Amino acid sequence: MTSPRTQPAADRPRRGRQRASHSSEAVLSAAVDLLDEAGESALTLRALAARLGTGVGSIYWYVSGKDDLIQRAIDHVLGGVLADIEARAGTGDALDDLRVMAVTLFDAIVDRPWLGTHFMRGIDVEGSSLRLYEDLGRQLLRLDLTPRQRFHGVSAVVGVVVSNALDMGQEPPPSVLDGAVDRDEFLGRYAATWRTLDPDAYPFVHSIVDEFDGHDDKDQFLGALDLTLAGLRLQAGL
Amino acid sequence: MTSPRTQPAADRPRRGRQRASHSSEAVLSAAVDLLDEAGESALTLRALAARLGTGVGSIYWYVSGKDDLIQRAIDHVLGGVLADIEARAGTGDALDDLRVMAVTLFDAIVDRPWLGTHFMRGIDVEGSSLRLYEDLGRQLLRLDLTPRQRFHGVSAVVGVVVSNALDMGQEPPPSVLDGAVDRDEFLGRYAATWRTLDPDAYPFVHSIVDEFDGHDDKDQFLGALDLTLAGLRLQAGL
DNA sequence: GTCATTATCGAACCTCGTTCTATCATCGAA
DNA sequence: TTCGATGATAGAACGAGGTTCGATAATGAC
Numbered sequence: 001m002t003s004p005r006t007q008p009a010a011d012r013p014r015r016g017r018q019r020a021s022h023s024s025e026a027v028l029s030a031a032v033d034l035l036d037e038a039g040e041s042a043l044t045l046r047a048l049a050a051r052l053g054t055g056v057g058s059i060y061w062y063v064s065g066k067d068d069l070i071q072r073a074i075d076h077v078l079g080g081v082l083a084d085i086e087a088r089a090g091t092g093d094a095l096d097d098l099r100v101m102a103v104t105l106f107d108a109i110v111d112r113p114w115l116g117t118h119f120m121r122g123i124d125v126e127g128s129s130l131r132l133y134e135d136l137g138r139q140l141l142r143l144d145l146t147p148r149q150r151f152h153g154v155s156a157v158v159g160v161v162v163s164n165a166l167d168m169g170q171e172p173p174p175s176v177l178d179g180a181v182d183r184d185e186f187l188g189r190y191a192a193t194w195r196t197l198d199p200d201a202y203p204f205v206h207s208i209v210d211e212f213d214g215h216d217d218k219d220q221f222l223g224a225l226d227l228t229l230a231g232l233r234l235q236a237g238l
Numbered sequence: 239m240t241s242p243r244t245q246p247a248a249d250r251p252r253r254g255r256q257r258a259s260h261s262s263e264a265v266l267s268a269a270v271d272l273l274d275e276a277g278e279s280a281l282t283l284r285a286l287a288a289r290l291g292t293g294v295g296s297i298y299w300y301v302s303g304k305d306d307l308i309q310r311a312i313d314h315v316l317g318g319v320l321a322d323i324e325a326r327a328g329t330g331d332a333l334d335d336l337r338v339m340a341v342t343l344f345d346a347i348v349d350r351p352w353l354g355t356h357f358m359r360g361i362d363v364e365g366s367s368l369r370l371y372e373d374l375g376r377q378l379l380r381l382d383l384t385p386r387q388r389f390h391g392v393s394a395v396v397g398v399v400v401s402n403a404l405d406m407g408q409e410p411p412p413s414v415l416d417g418a419v420d421r422d423e424f425l426g427r428y429a430a431t432w433r434t435l436d437p438d439a440y441p442f443v444h445s446i447v448d449e450f451d452g453h454d455d456k457d458q459f460l461g462a463l464d465l466t467l468a469g470l471r472l473q474a475g476l
Numbered sequence: 477g478t479c480a481t482t483a484t485c486g487a488a489c490c491t492c493g494t495t496c497t498a499t500c501a502t503c504g505a506a
Numbered sequence: 507t508t509c510g511a512t513g514a515t516a517g518a519a520c521g522a523g524g525t526t527c528g529a530t531a532a533t534g535a536c
Contacts, residue, residue, distance in 0.1 A: 045524060055485035057527085066524065121408065124428050126435065130443070137442030151446040151453070152461030156398065159405070159462055163397035170359065190362050197364065204375030205368070208389040215389070223390030224397055227469030234468050283493060293516040295495085304493065 024072075026052065027062045031073045040114045043070070071122050074115055078128035081108040085135055094142040095229050095238075098157065101136055106161045106221055113169030119162055133158070143236040153235075156228050164221040188213060262310075264290065265300045269311045278352045281308070309360050312353060316366035319346040323373055332380040333467050333476075336395065339374055344399045344459055351407030357400055371396070381474040391473075394466050402459040426451060 030051045034043045045066065049056045063069040085101045109115045122129040136157060140150040191213035199206045268289045272281045283304065287294045301307040323339045347353045360367040375392040383391065429451035437444045 044522080046522085049485095055487095056525085057486065058484050060525075061483060120405075124431060126431075130440075134440050134442050137446065141442055141445060147446050147449045149461075150442070151449040152458055153465070154442075154446075155402075155405075155458050156462035156465050159398055159401035160394065163401035164393075166401075167358075167393075167397075193362060193364075202368075202372050204372050204379050204388070204392075207379060208375065208385050208392075211385045211389040220390055220393050223387075224394035224466070227391070227394050227473075228462070228465045229469075230472050231465030231468035234472070235465075282491080284491085287516095293518095294493085295497095295517065296515050298494080299514060 024062050027059060027069075028073055028076045031069055032077055035073060035114045036112060040117070043073075043114075070118055074118055075122060075127045075129065077108075077112065077115065078132060081105060082128050082131055082135070084108070085132065089135065089139075094139045095233055095236075098136065098139040099225065099229055101139070102157055102161050102225055103222070105132070105136075106165050106218075106225075109161070109165035110168055110217075113165075116162060116166040116169050120158065140232075143232075143238075145232075145236055149235055153232050156231075157225070160221070160224050160228050164217075164224055167220075168217045184214060187215075262300050265297060265307075266311055266314045269307055270315055273311060273352045274350060278355065281311075281352075308356055312356060313360060313366045315346075315350065315353065316370065319343060320366050320369055320373070322346070323370065327373065327377075332377045333471055333474075336374065336377040337463065337467060339377070340395050340399050340463055341460070343370070343374075344403050344456075344463075347399070347403035348406055348455075351403075354400060354404040354407050358396065378470075381470075381476075383470075383474055387473055391470050394469075395463070398459070398462050398466050402455075402462055406455045406459075421455075422452060425453070 027048070031043060031048055034047060034051065043066075045056045045059055048069075049059060052058075059069070063072060081104070085104050088100050088104060089097055091097065109119065120129060123133055133154065137150060137154040140153050143150075145153065191209050194202070194205050194209045194212070197205060265286070268286055269281060272285060272289065283294045283297055286307075287297055290296075297307070301310060319342070323342050326338050326342060327335055329335065347357065358367060358371075361371055371392065374395060375388060378388040378391050381388075429447050432440070432443050432447045432450070435443060
């Protein structure tokens with residue numbers, strides 16, 4: 001009963017019954033496809049089994065449960081993100097590089113909102129999450145910072161990326177999945193509600209409602225990111 | 239069939255059957271208790287009904303579903319947080335005040351990790367979430383910033399608070415709930431794993447592992463928060 | 477060929493959110 | 507007082523989901 005959970009079957013000489021060609025790879029790819037196509041709620045063990053042309057029980061040969069499945073799926077796609085990020089390193093200023101990497105990561109999460117929720121849960125083990133953390137942090141190694149400042153700095157940057165990408169990922173339950181209502185209109189409703197509020201009770205909300213209406217999510221993220229980077233630049237004495 | 243969802247029964251002259259004394263208040267309080275005692279997974283409609291000494295169906299008289307229940311529970315406790323926050327306003331420098339408010343909010347979410355996940359989902363309607371947003375933002379109204387800078391500024395601060403509090407909220411599934419393993423030891427295991435990594439492949443992780451081991455979560459949050467605030471101070475020309 | 481190992485399959489179980497219908501209590505009108 | 511209308515309550519039943527389990531098939535070593 002040595003399950004291939006720690007060492008995928010694909011790595012070993014292929015044997016075993018060939019009825020339906022499974023493997024960690026196939027399971028994970030199918031899971032990612034389901035996630036991409038219809039979001040986190042679409043990833044059910046039964047749907048996954050159906051797509052693989054197999055039974056639910058088979059999946060448990062490759063993963064220990066649904067949590068494990070999601071974790072692996074995340075690590076799976078994070079591998080690609082990692083390649084992108086590492087390709088963009090070392091060209092300029094440390095903070096510029098860090099910025100480019102953060103933006104790349106952000107874009108990836110926006111592309112796949114399901115990444116956000118469970119993101120950074122797998123930093124304990126060696127995997128893409130840890131590599132990502134390492135790559136981000138390595139930029140700060142080039143600056144004149146204390147270890148503590150470096151540690152807090154990366155945490156801050158990751159936090160900004162995740163929280164902003166998460167923000168964008170949340171959709172209204174019914175509509176947007178099929179594109180019936182686009183995000184702009186969705187956000188426009190927020191703005192419309194806000195405008196009806198008493199300006200004396202909500203002066204701030206009124207002062208930014210125009211900014212909010214039709215705002216670009218990416219700008220919002222970049223704004224937050226640059227605040228953090230400005231703080232880091234200050235700390236590094238630049 | 240006028241459900242009391244928009245106007246709680248408690249506000250009207252008390253009538254109706256008295257078999258089990260329900261009300262929006264009672265339902266929400268019980269829900270919050272369950273959440274506090276054993277986390278988000280403990281809040282099931284059946285458990286809630288049992289605690290109230292009633293049937294599952296009754297709960298649907300007060301809330302439209304589980305999402306609604308959670309949203310209301312959050313708004314319920316956010317009311318208290320709001321009071322704390324508003325009590326701390328207007329004493330000093332705008333950014334100092336903002337900092338104090340952010341820390342208060344952070345503490346509240348750390349106290350109740352279940353707040354974090356669904357936090358900021360109810361800013362569309364008038365409620366405690368929106369008030370919170372307003373109170374935070376009002377501090378920036380006192381600074382010389384453009385509307386866009388204010389908008390991005392509050393988003394950034396909220397993002398830092400939420401993402402850091404969320405980080406702290408995640409526990410290892412089995413142990414910490416009953417206090418068998420405390421958080422320090424839990425984090426220590428991360429550090430132990432990291433120390434076994436190849437220092438050439440993971441220079442950054444190695445450089446901060448001592449910092450990470452036994453680190454104070456709150457310091458980490460404050461570090462990130464101060465980076466953002468430093469950026470804001472810069473923007474405001476202070 | 478035999479046998480242990482590797483891998484697959486789906487029925488069955490349990491929990492959960494939600495719906496539906498039956499029932500009870502109270503009040504206002506006839 | 508009687509009788510609907512409305513306000514509330516209760517729990518059975520449904521369907522979907524994650525997980526467990528035992529049966530079974532394929533493979534490789536001897």
